[in-house]
Amino acid sequence: MSLVRSVLGLAVLLVALACGPVAAQPAAFVEGKDYFRIEPAQPTATPGKVEVLEVFSYTCGACALVQPQVDAWKPRMSSSAAFSYVPVTFNSEAEQLARGFYAAEALQAPASVHASMFAAVSRKGRIGSQDDVADLYAGLGLARPDVLAAMDSFAVKARVKRVTQSLPRWGVDATPTFIVAGKYRLTGPAAGSYERLFQILDFLIAREAAAAAARR
Numbered sequence: 449m450s451l452v453r454s455v456l457g458l459a460v461l462l463v464a465l466a467c468g469p470v471a472a473q474p475a476a477f478v479e480g481k482d483y484f485r486i487e488p489a490q491p492t493a494t495p496g497k498v499e500v501l502e503v504f505s506y507t508c509g510a511c512a513l514v515q516p517q518v519d520a521w522k523p524r525m526s527s528s529a530a531f532s533y534v535p536v537t538f539n540s541e542a543e544q545l546a547r548g549f550y551a552a553e554a555l556q557a558p559a560s561v562h563a564s565m566f567a568a569v570s571r572k573g574r575i576g577s578q579d580d581v582a583d584l585y586a587g588l589g590l591a592r593p594d595v596l597a598a599m600d601s602f603a604v605k606a607r608v609k610r611v612t613q614s615l616p617r618w619g620v621d622a623t624p625t626f627i628v629a630g631k632y633r634l635t636g637p638a639a640g641s642y643e644r645l646f647q648i649l650d651f652l653i654a655r656e657a658a659a660a661a662a663r664r
Contacts, residue, residue, distance in 0.1 A: 483634045490630035497530035498656045501627040505536045508623040512566035528657035537612045541575045548581035551598035628652045
């Protein structure tokens with residue numbers, strides 16, 4: 449009997465050790481401290497997926513620094529999530545760059561163009577017009593007339609308008625900021641580090657995916 453009890457006790461201990469870190473993980477991330485709830489929750493544009501947005505600016509040094517970490521994280525992101533970039537429109541310069549971003553997206557620019565724009569904007573300095581933005585994209589291989597035409601298109605203007613309306617609803621006042629499922633807002637300073645921020649992203653994605661599966 450004592451041997452059976454010993455074996456059972458060992459089994460329970462092993463299970464506890466195996467499950468302990470997983471069970472402890474949610475407690476490690478504190479809502480209102482490490483990440484923040486968006487009230488009310490905002491609609492998303494990716495049905496069937498947990499939407500993850502990075503709100504960024506090409507003039508933001510922290511966004512440029514975190515970009516390689518985003519690139520490293522996306523391939524290992526859960527298949528239940530969908531990731532998109534959202535450019536800020538805090539001022540006229542940012543709005544011109546946002547129009548350029550969506551123009552490049554409409555023109556199906558290679559993913560490398562996004563990362564290259566941080567350095568291009570930094571070298572350029574002040575962005576004063578659509579022509580400045582088109583020049584930057586032309587330097588990265590896009591046809592300048594196509595960029596200008598796309599920037600003036602109804603579709604791009606509509607997307608920029610939606611972003612301008614969404615930023616205050618998400619509570620975004622700095623970049624980079626990450627939005628999960630239209631419900632949660634994360635920043636590197638609040639998370640403590642960007643390494644930890646990506647851990648929180650994984651946690652929230654898993655939680656939202658599990659909740660969605662339970663509703664089906």
